[in-house]
Amino acid sequence: MTTHTIVALVENRPGVLNRIASKWRQRGFNIESLAVGHSEVPGLSRMTFTVDGTTTDVDQVSKQMYKVIEVVKVADLTEHDMVHRELALVKVTAAPKDRGGILEIVDIFRAKIVDVATETVIVEVTGTEDKVDAFLEMVRPFGIKELVRTGRIAMARGGITPMAVEGVKGEEHRYRPAGEGKAKVGTLI
Amino acid sequence: MKLTGAQIVMECLAREGVEFIFGYPGGANLPLYDTLPQYPKIRHISVRHEQAAAHAADAYSRVTGKAGVCWATSGPGATNLVTGIANAWMDSVPLVCVTGSVVSWLIGRDGFQEADITGITLPITKQNYLVLDVDDLAQTMREAFHVATTGRPGPVLIDIPRDIQQQETEFTYPETVDIPSYKPVAKGHSGQIQKAAQLIKEAERPLILAGHGVIISQAYDELKELAERAHIPVICTLLGLGGFPGSHELFMGMPGMHGMYWNNMAIGDADLVIGIGMRFDDRVTGRLKDFASNAKIVHIDIDPAEIGKNVKTAVPIVGDVKAVLQELNPLVEPARHEEWMAHIQKIREEHPSIAIPNVKKILPQYVIQQVYEQSGKDAYFVTGVGQHQMWAAQYFWQDNPASFITSGGLGTMGFEVPAAIGAQFARPKNLVWSIAGDGGFQMTLQELATIAEYELPIKFAIINNNFLGMVRQWQHMYYEDNLQSVKMLQPDFVRLAEAFGIAGMRVSEKEDVIPAIEKAIRHPGAVVIDFEVEQHEDLFPAMPPGAALAETVDQPKFEEAREPKKVGTR
Numbered sequence: 001m002t003t004h005t006i007v008a009l010v011e012n013r014p015g016v017l018n019r020i021a022s023k024w025r026q027r028g029f030n031i032e033s034l035a036v037g038h039s040e041v042p043g044l045s046r047m048t049f050t051v052d053g054t055t056t057d058v059d060q061v062s063k064q065m066y067k068v069i070e071v072v073k074v075a076d077l078t079e080h081d082m083v084h085r086e087l088a089l090v091k092v093t094a095a096p097k098d099r100g101g102i103l104e105i106v107d108i109f110r111a112k113i114v115d116v117a118t119e120t121v122i123v124e125v126t127g128t129e130d131k132v133d134a135f136l137e138m139v140r141p142f143g144i145k146e147l148v149r150t151g152r153i154a155m156a157r158g159g160i161t162p163m164a165v166e167g168v169k170g171e172e173h174r175y176r177p178a179g180e181g182k183a184k185v186g187t188l189i
Numbered sequence: 190m191k192l193t194g195a196q197i198v199m200e201c202l203a204r205e206g207v208e209f210i211f212g213y214p215g216g217a218n219l220p221l222y223d224t225l226p227q228y229p230k231i232r233h234i235s236v237r238h239e240q241a242a243a244h245a246a247d248a249y250s251r252v253t254g255k256a257g258v259c260w261a262t263s264g265p266g267a268t269n270l271v272t273g274i275a276n277a278w279m280d281s282v283p284l285v286c287v288t289g290s291v292v293s294w295l296i297g298r299d300g301f302q303e304a305d306i307t308g309i310t311l312p313i314t315k316q317n318y319l320v321l322d323v324d325d326l327a328q329t330m331r332e333a334f335h336v337a338t339t340g341r342p343g344p345v346l347i348d349i350p351r352d353i354q355q356q357e358t359e360f361t362y363p364e365t366v367d368i369p370s371y372k373p374v375a376k377g378h379s380g381q382i383q384k385a386a387q388l389i390k391e392a393e394r395p396l397i398l399a400g401h402g403v404i405i406s407q408a409y410d411e412l413k414e415l416a417e418r419a420h421i422p423v424i425c426t427l428l429g430l431g432g433f434p435g436s437h438e439l440f441m442g443m444p445g446m447h448g449m450y451w452n453n454m455a456i457g458d459a460d461l462v463i464g465i466g467m468r469f470d471d472r473v474t475g476r477l478k479d480f481a482s483n484a485k486i487v488h489i490d491i492d493p494a495e496i497g498k499n500v501k502t503a504v505p506i507v508g509d510v511k512a513v514l515q516e517l518n519p520l521v522e523p524a525r526h527e528e529w530m531a532h533i534q535k536i537r538e539e540h541p542s543i544a545i546p547n548v549k550k551i552l553p554q555y556v557i558q559q560v561y562e563q564s565g566k567d568a569y570f571v572t573g574v575g576q577h578q579m580w581a582a583q584y585f586w587q588d589n590p591a592s593f594i595t596s597g598g599l600g601t602m603g604f605e606v607p608a609a610i611g612a613q614f615a616r617p618k619n620l621v622w623s624i625a626g627d628g629g630f631q632m633t634l635q636e637l638a639t640i641a642e643y644e645l646p647i648k649f650a651i652i653n654n655n656f657l658g659m660v661r662q663w664q665h666m667y668y669e670d671n672l673q674s675v676k677m678l679q680p681d682f683v684r685l686a687e688a689f690g691i692a693g694m695r696v697s698e699k700e701d702v703i704p705a706i707e708k709a710i711r712h713p714g715a716v717v718i719d720f721e722v723e724q725h726e727d728l729f730p731a732m733p734p735g736a737a738l739a740e741t742v743d744q745p746k747f748e749e750a751r752e753p754k755k756v757g758t759r
Contacts, residue, residue: 010370011369014319015317026312064681069371072369073369
């Protein structure tokens with residue numbers, strides 16, 4: 001069991017998210033986090049999933065995802081050198097006497113205070129999940145009133161992108177047989 | 190040309206060459222029905238329940254290879270299609286289902302007869318659409334047929350609100366379809382095909398497992414060529430039956446839970462298993478870790494998600510079966526495997542599996558075998574699900590491709606009645622038998638009215654053991670004979686048929702079996718024959734659930750009364 005980071009490029013149409021999530025559900029996976037937004041190609045959305053599972057099981061679902069007509073590309077970034085980040089907004093109880101302490105922690109984590117009120121501050125913190133977790137541990141004693149995390153977004157380091165594999169323009173990639181060659185970004189398996 | 194949404198649907202159906210729509214009207218698809226008189230070449234068949242519309246379209250598609258079309262209204266009409274859609278999904282059958290929906294401004298407001306049918310059918314359709322703009326309708330219809338029939342086929346559903354059906358727009362038929370994210374590729378990987386040819390060359394004990402994909406891609410000649418060239422025995426899965434001629438010396442029948450004993454043993458002995466257009470279903474493989482444990486596996490399938498799903502594959506080839514075999518066959522070196530054939534033949538002689546004991550009672554398998562014997566080679570056979578289905582599969586040694594129509598993956602009882610309707614419409618001049626269970630027949634027998642209305646000459650052989658036979662057998666074998674809810678009060682099937690204006694016959698003596706079948710075949714109209722068969726006959730061979738193929742039990746009963754029959758040589 002490892003945590004897998006799966007990236008899917010999909011046509012931005014109604015119901016696609018539902019269809020893809022459904023493929024994970026059918027195989028009994030729990031999606032740990034999910035982030036969706038526009039990609040570099042107009043009309044294509046990029047989804048980033050994190051799921052826990054064995055490589056074989058995750059590969060199986062990745063292949064199932066290609067059954068969703070709108071799916072253009074699926075890539076498992078797990079074994080790649082990647083940059084991944086999460087953003088959190090944290091509403092921390094901040095009585096005037098505690099503000100100094102909170103500010104100090106915010107500084108150490110290179111976070112930002114984006115809102116101040118009489119009894120609370122909202123802090124924006126960006127980083128890996130571990131960093132966000134560590135930050136939350138530090139501010140917890142002051143009191144966390146509200147918390148929102150975006151879930152992981154990820155990108156492979158270097159020149160490779162899911163779309164730029166072997167000059168593929170949404171053509172050959174769809175029916176690439178499994179078990180041929182080593183896994184790499186942008187290939188199905 | 191200005192057309193309404195409903196007319197656009199009909200125009201698109203006409204251009205796709207649709208002959209039949211199986212459907213049922215209701216409030217939300219009335220505009221569609223309103224246009225029917227303008228399109229006299231497209232025949233609408235009124236069924237008695239929407240499930241039957243889907244099953245009939247499904248069987249029509251399996252026989253003709255074209256997409257089947259069914260219609261239903263919103264809400265309950267659409268949800269009644271669901272079983273039929275799931276059935277088509279599991280068996281990779283191209284269906285185009287058009288449902289009417291509540292008017293667009295009521296969607297999501299629990300309008301009368303509203304159901305979120307695109308949501309409900311999401312996991313059992315290859316694609317579905319809710320059309321909210323009449324200008325998208327033509328493109329959607331075109332895409333639907335394209336998606337349903339290409340790659341691994343499957344059902345597609347289009348939900349059209351009533352107001353969209355009524356709105357007018359300029360109609361231009363999209364001549365081409367381009368879905369950037371959907372480009373199924375037929376051609377197999379050449380390197381992989383060469384590797385497969387090499388494995389076939391090295392193999393001493395090769396086997397072919399041929400599935401539904403052979404029939405879907407109509408690769409009959411290619412499969413035959415491969416088998417004959419390299420002298421490889423061909424085992425057909427339940428849905429693959431009819432993909433290889435039953436009278437061929439290399440045809441071995443079905444494998445798996447109720448397959449031929451010799452096949453289940455041979456799979457264990459083989460050193461190469463070539464899966465062609467099949468998916469290594471659990472009913473075929475038995476316990477996975479013991480499946481074909483001495484063999485390398487070559488897997489040819491159009492769906493990449495099937496590769497490696499159940500078994501570990503030495504050489505996967507993703508592509509259309511016909512295209513792959515056309516490329517593979519010239520690379521395969523001619524060979525003979527006499528020793529291997531003799532080995533299988535020896536198991537066959539020791540375990541004849543489907544020899545029928547000569548007893549006084551009417552055995553269900555005897556009836557089914559006689560239906561085949563008397564029907565000639567151009568007949569079509571539709572079955573329900575259960576014991577009779579497995580017997581029908583075991584005794585199916587016919588040559589006619591795509592002439593065995595059965596619900597495989599989903600195992601839908603009741604399929605036998607509406608599917609026979611679809612098969613008969615697809616082949617109006619051919620004899621169509623529905624080999625039915627007494628349980629399944631009662632699930633969809635309302636369709637006898639449809640059969641009477643359209644004067645379809647379907648012959649029903651109800652294998653009536655007064656039990657849900659397969660469930661009784663499981664309760665008997667695996668639940669200490671604790672028979673629960675399997676013995677049911679039966680209607681008088683003969684009088685029931687007559688109530689629909691259909692001829693009915695009852696057969697309770699063995700000597701009447703053949704005359705009744707002959708009489709039914711001669712009768713110009715539909716016939717329902719109630720065969721009162723031995724109630725406690727168990728189905729063999731049988732592999733216990735969760736067991737390995739090697740644990741298959743061959744016929745233990747009636748051994749002394751058996752007259753060994755050489756199978757495959759009628």
